Amino acid sequence: MIKWIREGQVWNSIFRHGIPRDRRTRAMAVLSNVFLHLHPVAVRKSGIRLSFTWCMGGLTFFLFLVEIVTGVLLMFYYRPVVEYAYNDIQAMRSGVVSMGLLREIHRWAAHAMIIAIWLHMLRVFLTGSYKPPREFNWTVGVILLVLTMLLSFTGYLLPWDQLAMWAITVGSNMARATPLAGHEGPGASFLVIDGVPLIHAGSDARFQLLAGTFVGPNALLRFYVLHCVFIPVVVTVLIAVHFWRIRKDGGISGPL
Amino acid sequence: MDYLLAESGIDRIKHAINVICEPAPFFVLSCVALGVFLIGYRFWTKPVVAAIFGGGAVLFYALSALDPNFFLIIAKPDNVPISIMMLLVGFFTWLAFRQAAINDERLEKGEPLLEAGADDKVLVWPDLVYTEFIALILCTAFLIVWAIYLRAPLEQPADPSVAPNPAKAPWYFLGLQELLVYFDPWIAGVLLPGLIILGLVALPYIDKNPRGNGYYTFKERWFVITTYMFGWVVLWVVLIVFGTFLRGPNWIFFGPYEFWDAHKLAALLNIQFRDIFWIKALGRGLPGHWLVREAPGLAFIGFWFTGLPFLLAWTVMRKIYRQIGFIRYVIAVQLLLWMFLVPLKMAFRWTINLQYFVAITEFFFNI
Numbered sequence: 001m002i003k004w005i006r007e008g009q010v011w012n013s014i015f016r017h018g019i020p021r022d023r024r025t026r027a028m029a030v031l032s033n034v035f036l037h038l039h040p041v042a043v044r045k046s047g048i049r050l051s052f053t054w055c056m057g058g059l060t061f062f063l064f065l066v067e068i069v070t071g072v073l074l075m076f077y078y079r080p081v082v083e084y085a086y087n088d089i090q091a092m093r094s095g096v097v098s099m100g101l102l103r104e105i106h107r108w109a110a111h112a113m114i115i116a117i118w119l120h121m122l123r124v125f126l127t128g129s130y131k132p133p134r135e136f137n138w139t140v141g142v143i144l145l146v147l148t149m150l151l152s153f154t155g156y157l158l159p160w161d162q163l164a165m166w167a168i169t170v171g172s173n174m175a176r177a178t179p180l181a182g183h184e185g186p187g188a189s190f191l192v193i194d195g196v197p198l199i200h201a202g203s204d205a206r207f208q209l210l211a212g213t214f215v216g217p218n219a220l221l222r223f224y225v226l227h228c229v230f231i232p233v234v235v236t237v238l239i240a241v242h243f244w245r246i247r248k249d250g251g252i253s254g255p256l
Numbered sequence: 257m258d259y260l261l262a263e264s265g266i267d268r269i270k271h272a273i274n275v276i277c278e279p280a281p282f283f284v285l286s287c288v289a290l291g292v293f294l295i296g297y298r299f300w301t302k303p304v305v306a307a308i309f310g311g312g313a314v315l316f317y318a319l320s321a322l323d324p325n326f327f328l329i330i331a332k333p334d335n336v337p338i339s340i341m342m343l344l345v346g347f348f349t350w351l352a353f354r355q356a357a358i359n360d361e362r363l364e365k366g367e368p369l370l371e372a373g374a375d376d377k378v379l380v381w382p383d384l385v386y387t388e389f390i391a392l393i394l395c396t397a398f399l400i401v402w403a404i405y406l407r408a409p410l411e412q413p414a415d416p417s418v419a420p421n422p423a424k425a426p427w428y429f430l431g432l433q434e435l436l437v438y439f440d441p442w443i444a445g446v447l448l449p450g451l452i453i454l455g456l457v458a459l460p461y462i463d464k465n466p467r468g469n470g471y472y473t474f475k476e477r478w479f480v481i482t483t484y485m486f487g488w489v490v491l492w493v494v495l496i497v498f499g500t501f502l503r504g505p506n507w508i509f510f511g512p513y514e515f516w517d518a519h520k521l522a523a524l525l526n527i528q529f530r531d532i533f534w535i536k537a538l539g540r541g542l543p544g545h546w547l548v549r550e551a552p553g554l555a556f557i558g559f560w561f562t563g564l565p566f567l568l569a570w571t572v573m574r575k576i577y578r579q580i581g582f583i584r585y586v587i588a589v590q591l592l593l594w595m596f597l598v599p600l601k602m603a604f605r606w607t608i609n610l611q612y613f614v615a616i617t618e619f620f621f622n623i
Contacts, residue, residue: 042377104403111337128468135460165414166423174445186621253470
């Protein structure tokens with residue numbers, strides 16, 4: 001029976017090689033698979049030692065995938081409107097929604113992703129892997145690190161509880177002190193045309209961030225879109241660049 | 257009644273730890289600990305030594321959790337990741353410096369590195385793919401267990417009229433929030449985060465040291481690694497831990513075994529650099545114009561960012577200046593000086609209660 005399936009047209013149209021048992025089929029397994037071909041066919045033995053890489057970059061990526069899967073599922077049950085947001089989370093929590101653990105996994109994976117990406121950066125730094133020819137990929141990585149934290153920050157508001165609202169209030173209050181662009185930032189008071197200030201509480205950086213002068217309905221919607229669409233798309237594109245450049249810059253780093 | 261007030265031995269120990277954990281000793285001891293670790297990294301990373309200290313730290317943490325006030329803080333669901341982070345940072349710092357110690361010893365003897373063998377290739381299937389697969393499964397299992405045993409926090413519905421005390425940012429920004437004690441928001445919340453990002457991006461272009469590329473080492477890159485570890489461990493991780501565990505209502509310091517009493521008062525009598533100069537030293541009133549008034553502070557900051565680079569290039573950083581050239585040196589030294597402005601300001605706050613070097617409150621320009 002198994003033999004019949006393996007020799008049939010359906011099986012062979014999906015898998016273009018035999019079971020990966022020898023060098024040739026093992027190479028084919030990586031080459032002919034769109035996901036696995038992120039990898040080269042062969043890598044340096046010392047480069048994939050767990051004590052060298054800590055697997056932290058890979059885990060960061062895996063946690064990102066976990067966030068996407070759980071996040072998309074959560075979007076079915078969550079409405080980014082002040083009247084509903086809190087109750088929707090409450091419903092998830094009390095298990096009205098069948099998959100009661102979704103929100104927990106989403107939140108803890110987010111925290112884990114932040115820790116993993118910090119440790120990934122530490123590993124890359126301590127092995128000197130940012131040095132030529134990998135300088136640019138390090139830069140991409142730094143941007144991904146910042147975006148990861150922004151993803152977590154924008155997601156923090158969505159439960160719309162006291163913890164969320166006030167954490168975002170504290171965080172976004174910083175924006176009003178932006179030099180020149182915040183109404184309590186140095187230099188902003190010089191930006192005046194005919195006695196009318198350009199930068200005030202209703203026009204400064206914080207206002208642009210929150211779409212209002214306080215964390216309200218507009219901020220919730222804005223953070224929702226940033227969290228679910230805008231930042232994930234940018235992150236996905238940059239991850240593609242990041243992985244592509246690993247290959248192009250010579251694979252996992254090692255002594256020259 | 258005396259026996260009711262008498263402190264037990266354990267209370268005395270807890271009290272002593274509470275005192276040690278105050279901002280100044282906590283920060284200074286963190287710096288000293290990092291310094292001692294880096295200087296003697298070959299000794300501290302020996303498996304037996306590391307196991308004793310690591311195990312001791314975990315045991316101390318676990319015993320501390322018996323204290324109700326300490327437990328109340330670390331058991332907050334959103335604070336659990338910080339305990340995990342502390343454990344992981346400790347472990348991976350050991351792992352990295354252990355390999356650095358071995359590599360440095362091998363380099364001295366002229367032996368091949370741990371990472372040697374560039375031609376020694378293995379196939380991705382099965383060697384890497386299986387490792388990745390096992391890592392994914394372990395990670396998934398860990399997440400599911402975590403999610404089952406710890407509910408994600410959900411407090412009362414958002415209410416703009418009821419501010420919690422303390423109001424804290426998400427935990428990964430608490431190091432920056434802690435800096436608000438020492439700097440105005442435009443520095444702690446905007447400029448410093450921006451400079452951290454800029455500094456990280458600039459790092460590979462500034463660091464021209466060709467050695468230590470692709471393997472663990474400390475000896476060959478000690479200056480860069482020391483700087484990075486100071487920024488990462490002390491200014492980032494330690495300040496997060498401090499801002500989360502040791503800052504209670506009104507952002508006042510509370511020892512780890514202290515109850516977060518919202519009525520605790522902290523005596524604060526901050527003075528400005530200008531007051532020290534004009535009033536205390538010269539014994540006269542403050543000048544009317546802000547430029548004259550703040551001239552001493554501006555002179556100091558001006559010297560810090562323009563005079564000191566020349567001085568450094570001429571003395572201790574002479575070798576580095578020659579190595580990396582003018583433009584790289586200017587960028588590197590500005591980033592370094594911003595970084596070290598943080599502990600400098602802290603030291604001034606702890607010793608003479610200095611609030612601002614430059615306090616031009618007229619247009620929010622306070623440093």
